[in-house]
Amino acid sequence: MDVIVCVKQIPDPETPAAAFKVDESAMQVLPAQGISPVISPFDAQAVEAALRIKDAAGEGTVNVISLGPDTARDAIKHSLAMGADEGYHLKDDAFDGGDAWATALALSKAIQHIGLPDVLIFGRQAADWDQGTVGSIVAELLDLPSATVLRAVELDGDSISVSRVVADGFENISLPTPCALTISNEFGDPRYPQLRQIMQAARKQVTELTAADIGADASEVGAAGARVQMHALYQPTSDVEVEIIEGDTPEEKAAGLVNALREAKIL
């Protein structure tokens, strides 16, 4: 059972809100001092799902692809340290400034270049832009059946059975291979690489691929291929002024809160 996982390196989503800064004129998020970028957490869970499928099958490969600048290599290395077999880095100035569509197009061409696997796995959304569309766009471009926002993925003979998180519970779905999946946070914690595995991954070659390598025209990827245009990026402000209810005992504070809510006609 061969699996390809698409991963992305992003600013650490656990960055404290106070350290999060935006350059509004450049429409960019500024790197937070002393906080390293990380593999998008949903993508690490996607790698975990892939490794479990390979383990259950007892054979096959788990390969990872990341599109991005030099730092994308770290997301690939993290995946290799978790146990993935080969890494591919889509690295070309032509890929810069792409939106979800342009990124998905490049990924789909890279997947065809490497060879279509049995299962394609993505995180449900990259925890930076939070769009959650790349997996579905790639599935559509490659004409694959897909299931998104999954909390469980299992190999079931030749097919894949999954549990999809929906508003009122979970749907169990069976997919033939090849198929595309996106993993949600309900999946649970991914394995954390040990030092020995990190050292081994550091020595592993990562294959770099340009737009030309994957047969993509520079006009259809990156900023040139983007279909969504950004006009502004800013930090929202809260104009709420909190009133802290004081009191010597929890009872006093509780009574004070109930009074305040009544006076404000909220209760």
Place this chain on the structure above:
Amino acid sequence: MASILVIGETDDAGLTAPTLEMLGAATRLSGGLGGGVALALIGSGVGDAAAAAAAAGADTVYTADADSLDTYQTDSYLPVAQGIVEQDSPSVVLLAQSSIGRDLAPRLATRLGSAAIMDSLALEIEGGRVKATRSCYGGNARQVVTVQTDPQVITVRPKSQDPLEADAARTAEIIAVDVAEPTLRAQTTGKELAESDGIRLEDAEIVVSGGRGLGGPEAFGDLEQLAGVLSAAVGSSRAACDLGWYPPSQQVGLTGLVVSPTLYLAIAISGASQHMAGCGGSKNIVAINKDPDAPIFGFSRFGIVDDYKKVLPALESAFAAALE
């Protein structure tokens, strides 16, 4: 041909709230695009909701009613939605940021040769295109974006738009769409309904919500007891759900539900941006947290700085006495 096509959803009670909200937004925006609002209803038994759709603002209602569409599957809904969009050829297609919309919108947009903007909070027309404001970076930032290709596919966050006053005098042209027997590659094999006793989170006037600071799953029993006194629903932060303390169906936040109750009681919740994405629209947030620097206080109208374990019993009796 309408300028905006809403792909709606129904449940046992008829059109869902996000569908009514999108019809409100579409009516407000369509004037700037040449007018006309259409609604597509895809499912089994959806024809019954057509009259309500007219009252809620639709000029045209497409109904794709078939047993094969009873449960959402990408393979069955996608060709039907594609057919309706191609028949109507709107400039804009709106879907809810729901389990269905999240899955359908990007594939539909791709199949139509366009792209999707997800989870928009505000919509306006500028230069004949829809400018959408959406949350990103886990709620830490907002971006304003447009789709440069047609049709512009946009999903809308629940509770971000106002529905119209229902007007029973309004009428709509109803067009029944033929549904071909779908070729299902992915098959739904079963459904597990989350336990839901009591009030739905999205509908509750008061929500009592707990986070990682509760320290363990038992504390949700105390929250449920307080919720009982207040006739409230109980929610949870993603951190608490991921730890297995409370079911994912009760998760409030970017990857869970959006709620906007009159009163949101955030108990031992730090106020991470991704949580605020789900409860920031609440009319009043009250925070109980022992950390005076917790970000949640920056969003709250009232706050108590204390250990929730001490405050909760006192609060329960104070509420019970006040509501007698």
